[in-house]
Amino acid sequence: MAEFLRSRRRQVDPAAAGLPSGGPRRTPGLRREEVALLSGVSHTWYTWLEQGRDIRPSRQVVDALARTLHMTPAEHEYLKDLAAPHHSQARGGALQRGRSMPAHLQRLVDALGSSPAYVITGSWAIVGWNRAYERLYPGVADVAAGDRNLLWLVFTDPAVRALLGDWTTDSRRFLTQFRAEVGPRLADREVTDLVARLEEASPHFRAGWASHDVDRFSSSQRRFEHPVVGTLLLEHHQLTPADAPGLQLVVYTAAEGSDAAGKLARMTA
The missing domain is CATH 1.10.260.40 (lambda repressor-like DNA-binding domains)
Structure with missing residues (x-):
C-alpha cells in the first residue's frame, strides 16, 4: 500500500x-x-x-x-x-482455491465450438482450453505446465507477441488487470514468484510493474494476427463460474461487423 x-x-x-x-x-x-x-x-x-x-x-x-x-x-x-486485510484474505482465499479444471467446466468450454475459450486460475495459470483456442494459439499444449501462465506467456513467448495485434497496448492492459485482480494476494508465494520471474525475464514487465498502475477488466475488442487466417478482430469476455469462484472463463467471439466468424469457422473445421 x-x-x-x-x-x-x-x-x-x-x-x-x-x-x-x-x-x-x-x-x-x-x-x-x-x-x-x-x-x-x-x-x-x-x-x-x-x-x-x-x-x-x-x-x-x-x-x-x-x-x-x-x-x-x-x-x-x-x-x-x-x-482491508480480512476482506482481502477472504476474497484471495476464493481465488487460491481454484487450481484445477472441473470436468463440467471443460465440457462447457468444449461446447463453445468455434469461439476460442480458456480457463485461468486466480494467478492466471491456464488450466483448460478448447480446440478453437488451440487453433488460435497452437503452442499452448506444448508449453510446460509451470510456464503455462497467461501473464508469463504474454511477456515471454515470441509467438504470443506476434499473435497480439497491438502487443504494447495489450500487454500493458494484461499487466494492469492482473495487478488489480491479485491485489488481495500480492504477498502470496505463487504471485511473488511469478512477478520475480517476469521482472528478470522482461524489461517491459519490470517497467510496467514498477508503475503500480491498475485497471479492472471490461469487455473489449482485441486484434490478433494469425499466421493462417490473417487478422482477427475478436471481442474479449471474462466470466466467473458461480461454483468455481477461483477460476475465470475467458471467451473470444467475433467482433460485430468483422469477418472473424468465418475465419474462426475455417480455423476449427
Whole structure:
C-alpha cells in the first residue's frame, strides 16, 4: 500500500487539487502534508502510512485518500483491497482455491465450438482450453505446465507477441488487470514468484510493474494476427463460474461487423 500511495501521489497535479503552485517543486505531484490536509488526517499519520507501518486506514479514510489522489474506480477498489486485510484474505482465499479444471467446466468450454475459450486460475495459470483456442494459439499444449501462465506467456513467448495485434497496448492492459485482480494476494508465494520471474525475464514487465498502475477488466475488442487466417478482430469476455469462484472463463467471439466468424469457422473445421 505504501508504494502504491507514493506512486499515485506523484501523479497528481497540485493545481488540479486546488493548491497554489507555490513555485518550483523538487519532485512531481503532491507533498505528503498536502495529501494529509486534503484527506483530513494528520501529516504524521499519513507519513507512517507511506512508510509502510502496520496501520490500517478506515473505509472513510480510504475513500478520502482516493478522492485526494484522483484515483480511478479501479485504483480505488485496489486501495480498498490493500487496506482491508480480512476482506482481502477472504476474497484471495476464493481465488487460491481454484487450481484445477472441473470436468463440467471443460465440457462447457468444449461446447463453445468455434469461439476460442480458456480457463485461468486466480494467478492466471491456464488450466483448460478448447480446440478453437488451440487453433488460435497452437503452442499452448506444448508449453510446460509451470510456464503455462497467461501473464508469463504474454511477456515471454515470441509467438504470443506476434499473435497480439497491438502487443504494447495489450500487454500493458494484461499487466494492469492482473495487478488489480491479485491485489488481495500480492504477498502470496505463487504471485511473488511469478512477478520475480517476469521482472528478470522482461524489461517491459519490470517497467510496467514498477508503475503500480491498475485497471479492472471490461469487455473489449482485441486484434490478433494469425499466421493462417490473417487478422482477427475478436471481442474479449471474462466470466466467473458461480461454483468455481477461483477460476475465470475467458471467451473470444467475433467482433460485430468483422469477418472473424468465418475465419474462426475455417480455423476449427
